[in-house]
Amino acid sequence: MYKHDLLIIGAGLAGLRAAVEGVRQGLNVAVITKVHPVRSHSNAAQGGINAALTDRGDDWKDHALATIKGSDYLADQDAVEVMCKEAGEALIELENMGVIFSRDDDGKLGTRAFGGQKKARTYFVGAITGSALLHVLYEQSIKYDLHIYEEWFVTKLIKDEGRISGAIAFDIKTGQMELISAKAVVLATGGAGRVFEPSTNALICTGDGLSLAMQAGAPLMDTEMIQYHPTTLSGSGILISEAARGDGAYLINSEGERFMENYAPDYMELASRDVVSRAEQTEIDEGRGVDGCVFLDLRHLGKQFIEERLGYLQEVALEFRGIDLSESPIPIKPGMHYIMGGIKTDLNGATNIPGLYAAGECANVSVHGANRLGANSLLDTIVFGRRSAVSSVEYIKSIQDLTPDERLLSREKSRIQSIIDRPKGMRSSELRLKMATSMTKGIGVWRNAESIENTSQIMKNIRGQLSNVYVENKGKIFNTDLVSFLELEFMIDVAESICQGASARLESRGAHFRTDITSRNDLEWLKHTIVELSDQGMNTKTSDVTITEWQPTERIY
Numbered sequence: 373m374y375k376h377d378l379l380i381i382g383a384g385l386a387g388l389r390a391a392v393e394g395v396r397q398g399l400n401v402a403v404i405t406k407v408h409p410v411r412s413h414s415n416a417a418q419g420g421i422n423a424a425l426t427d428r429g430d431d432w433k434d435h436a437l438a439t440i441k442g443s444d445y446l447a448d449q450d451a452v453e454v455m456c457k458e459a460g461e462a463l464i465e466l467e468n469m470g471v472i473f474s475r476d477d478d479g480k481l482g483t484r485a486f487g488g489q490k491k492a493r494t495y496f497v498g499a500i501t502g503s504a505l506l507h508v509l510y511e512q513s514i515k516y517d518l519h520i521y522e523e524w525f526v527t528k529l530i531k532d533e534g535r536i537s538g539a540i541a542f543d544i545k546t547g548q549m550e551l552i553s554a555k556a557v558v559l560a561t562g563g564a565g566r567v568f569e570p571s572t573n574a575l576i577c578t579g580d581g582l583s584l585a586m587q588a589g590a591p592l593m594d595t596e597m598i599q600y601h602p603t604t605l606s607g608s609g610i611l612i613s614e615a616a617r618g619d620g621a622y623l624i625n626s627e628g629e630r631f632m633e634n635y636a637p638d639y640m641e642l643a644s645r646d647v648v649s650r651a652e653q654t655e656i657d658e659g660r661g662v663d664g665c666v667f668l669d670l671r672h673l674g675k676q677f678i679e680e681r682l683g684y685l686q687e688v689a690l691e692f693r694g695i696d697l698s699e700s701p702i703p704i705k706p707g708m709h710y711i712m713g714g715i716k717t718d719l720n721g722a723t724n725i726p727g728l729y730a731a732g733e734c735a736n737v738s739v740h741g742a743n744r745l746g747a748n749s750l751l752d753t754i755v756f757g758r759r760s761a762v763s764s765v766e767y768i769k770s771i772q773d774l775t776p777d778e779r780l781l782s783r784e785k786s787r788i789q790s791i792i793d794r795p796k797g798m799r800s801s802e803l804r805l806k807m808a809t810s811m812t813k814g815i816g817v818w819r820n821a822e823s824i825e826n827t828s829q830i831m832k833n834i835r836g837q838l839s840n841v842y843v844e845n846k847g848k849i850f851n852t853d854l855v856s857f858l859e860l861e862f863m864i865d866v867a868e869s870i871c872q873g874a875s876a877r878l879e880s881r882g883a884h885f886r887t888d889i890t891s892r893n894d895l896e897w898l899k900h901t902i903v904e905l906s907d908q909g910m911n912t913k914t915s916d917v918t919i920t921e922w923q924p925t926e927r928i929y
């Protein structure tokens with residue numbers, strides 16, 4: 373058995389920021405990750421990170437209001453206040469650690485505009501912001517000599533006497549399975565994009581942490597809030613960052629019209645993502661698209677500007693579509709990008725289970741509500757990653773050491789072995805594709821009672837078939853076939869919880885737009901949906917939204 377004070381599951385930005393803080397606070401910290409840390413999905417973030425810097429004449433309250441309006445008033449306003457107040461310090465600290473942010477003409481930190489905000493407060497490193505941040509935090513983790521279980525896969529959390537005291541995981545490289553004991557655990561496992569197909573997310577974004585938490589008894593919140601990003605390449609689902617529109621790109625339909633004028637005349641292309649995605653889908657549905665797409669037009673920005681500020685996007689466009697952005701518009705459509713919902717936590721990342729914390733995309737604090745603003749997620753990972761480690765310190769100091777029961781490890785070993793031993797059956801890839809395409813069809817930009825119910829039934833059927841899946845590779849070394857199956861088990865939990873949330877919420881708010889109930893209903897639904905696991909299956913209830921000073925009003929862009 374391995375032993376640590378604090379075990380962090382996930383080595384993306386939330387996990388590494390939590391880990392660095394844990395060491396600074398004097399804890400024995402370990403990080404566990406199913407891929408090399410810099411291959412975490414945070415690496416793919418392009419556009420930037422939001423912060424209201426006071427020396428720019430910016431005001432955190434302005435950022436908070438934009439975030440709350442963006443969330444369609446579903447975000448908890450105390451959490452948004454914390455995030456926006458701490459943003460400036462968090463950003464400068466990243467710079468001090470070594471992030472080389474892009475500069476403006478005066479040599480100061482440069483900004484670009486992002487959607488849902490009138491003020492340009494998105495700080496960036498070209499179009500590789502996430503990669504730059506992640507590499508710097510990884511350097512810090514080496515400096516602090518953190519223990520990293522690299523390419524280890526967590527299958528279960530250990531719960532003893534009502535509290536979390538570690539996790540069970542296996543080394544993907546050797547198959548060796550271990551119980552890792554810890555006084556507290558932070559889940560920082562990232563998003564669940566692959567529950568949908570296509571998605572902008574990496575193949576590793578399978579919502580493992582949401583399922584691990586739910587299985588341990590922690591509730592998930594607002595899981596129906598799935599963000600469809602307005603600009604993804606058709607087919608592959610690859611993201612074309614909002615940085616393009618932030619830097620001036622237009623959206624046009626098949627007739628060459630900047631159609632956002634009809635939907636969001638004030639903010640145009642930079643309205644909130646849910647608003648822009650619905651506008652695009654309406655254009656496509658009403659026949660003003662081409663092959664299910666509308667177009668992103670950068671031609672007027674000029675070749676030099678595109679290559680300097682958006683070089684990575686130019687590369688993607690050339691490589692995947694053979695299109696030079698300075699010469700032709702590129703076909704795009706809304707695509708699944710982010711899950712606003714997640715493991716319910718307080719302002720310090722604590723869940724309802726002693727010893728269990730969550731931060732980053734897997735968590736729901738809740739700062740994004742029904743729709744996340746672009747560039748607020750990187751901020752969320754940094755602010756709440758740090759806070760979760762700080763709050764775990766007090767808890768760790770207050771508890772008695774517990775030695776987890778080793779029998780839990782043998783039970784989990786037998787469970788995994790019994791999966792490997794299944795002689796024949798279906799392949800997990802078949803079910804994975806069926807699950808993910810059905811989710812996109814039924815829980816898409818539009819949804820209604822019928823589509824949600826159908827999808828829910830499909831997920832139940834797929835769950836029923838999981839015991840028929842077999843793993844072809846019977847070996848121990850790099851058994852990615854086994855990993856895929858275990859991920860599918862996690863994803864089905866997440867998919868069902870999304871259907872539960874979507875079916876419960878009888879209104880349209882933010883990313884959850886029901887064609888059968890098209891308006892927002894603050895009287896009955898200014899509420900979070902909460903999905904919990906019980907012996908009978910998943911239950912849904914609601915809880916109140918925290919309002920501090922911003923009363924809900926009509927949301928016009």
Ligand SMILES: Cc1cc2nc3c(=O)[nH]c(=O)nc-3n(C[C@H](O)[C@H](O)[C@H](O)COP(=O)(O)OP(=O)(O)OC[C@H]3O[C@@H](n4cnc5c(N)ncnc54)[C@H](O)[C@@H]3O)c2cc1C
Nearest residue numbers: 382383384385386406414419420526562732733747749750
């Ligand atoms: C293409 C793209 C572009 C984006 N651009 C931006 C942007 O410009 N600005 C912005 O604010 N946001 C952006 N986002 C969103 C943002 O990048 C993510 O929400 C954020 O980086 C998530 O960070 P994280 O630390 O929570 O998780 P991740 O970075 O996804 O890391 C998850 C970690 O958990 C580990 N893990 C998961 N399951 C297990 C398991 N079972 N066992 C062991 N380890 C496990 C993984 O190995 C990984 O290390 C973008 C997202 C995408 C997909």
